[in-house]
Amino acid sequence: MVSFAAQPSGDTNDHQVSAIPEAPEADAAISEDGTPLAVLTADCLPVVFVAERADTSVPLTAVAHAGRRGLLDGVLQNTVHELRERGAHTITAWVGPAICGSCYEVPENMRAESAQLLPGIETETSWQTPGLDLPGAARALLKELDVQVADTGADHSDWCTLEHDALYSYRRDKTTSRLAGVVWVPSVADSAGKDTP
Numbered sequence: 001m002v003s004f005a006a007q008p009s010g011d012t013n014d015h016q017v018s019a020i021p022e023a024p025e026a027d028a029a030i031s032e033d034g035t036p037l038a039v040l041t042a043d044c045l046p047v048v049f050v051a052e053r054a055d056t057s058v059p060l061t062a063v064a065h066a067g068r069r070g071l072l073d074g075v076l077q078n079t080v081h082e083l084r085e086r087g088a089h090t091i092t093a094w095v096g097p098a099i100c101g102s103c104y105e106v107p108e109n110m111r112a113e114s115a116q117l118l119p120g121i122e123t124e125t126s127w128q129t130p131g132l133d134l135p136g137a138a139r140a141l142l143k144e145l146d147v148q149v150a151d152t153g154a155d156h157s158d159w160c161t162l163e164h165d166a167l168y169s170y171r172r173d174k175t176t177s178r179l180a181g182v183v184w185v186p187s188v189a190d191s192a193g194k195d196t197p
């Protein structure tokens, strides 16, 4: 059984529908035993965490769905705080593909409000209108929280969902298809013997 974190609310249409109707509505989920977790996103930001603990070899895992509202409301800070409450000492985060700062157009007042809460998130789109950089702001925020942010590049996790056809984008496709960011601890999942097809 994979736990999905889906956040159906927000100020844009791109995350109003959960592709998994029975999934609990949450913007973050944490596992202490390696149970697979998944986060479903289209243009919003999937963030996956793995945290080492001193008392056990089983790392903590977490997923967070960071849309604009979630990011401004502190979903990443809250997730990191929860991981540390559970004994995390080294946290690594993987920031997955999302709509980039050159493509995510928002009204000027929304950009201003967002920049007030999270300075640095404001951008201009490639067509010179107000925009927001969710992945850039998330990476900066995580580093400030002393979280190691996994390198982008090799795995294309910095690809823009709007610009790359291989990735789902609600803004481009207007479908409810989603990307799934999944994290699990292989040894635990294998020994549970129920998660492999």
Ligand SMILES: [Zn+2]
Pocket (backbone or CB within 6 Å): 099, 100, 101, 102, 103, 104, 160, 161, 162, 163
């Ligand atoms: Zn883009």
